[in-house]
Amino acid sequence: MLQCLALYIGALCHDLDHRGKNNKFMLDTESPLAAIYSTSTMEHHHFNQTVTILQQAIAMTASDLSASSKPWDIQVETVKVIFEEFYQQGDAERAAGRIPIPMMDRNQPDQQPSSQVGFLTGICVPCYTLLDSLIP
Structure with missing residues (x-):
């Protein structure tokens, strides 16, 4: 295929x-x-x-989001890496005197679940639904 x-x-x-x-x-x-x-x-x-x-094209976005379509155990590990990257940016923002958004604030880890649900339902599912309709 x-x-x-x-x-x-x-x-x-x-x-x-x-x-x-x-x-x-x-x-x-x-x-x-x-x-x-x-x-x-x-x-x-x-x-x-x-x-x-x-x-x-939607295919580039789908490729960028591909971790969300992997088996759960792989997705969990990928999300850990991504959130560490987010937290490092948040740390740099805090060091520069700025307030990071909650998703990038390692002091607010409780934001991870809602952030991931919003990402999956608001971005990944619509992207893959469209891609599936274009390339079944």
């Missing part, structure tokens, strides 16, 4: 935003794209256009 999805995305993105000219023409005419991509001008352009679209 993963290979099929990769091939599908590759097929969609092949020659994305093709300008009707080859790499040599782009270099010889000093096109703006050739100034950005000095080798394999159009291939680099197609790839970067693809990345730009994927960053807007």
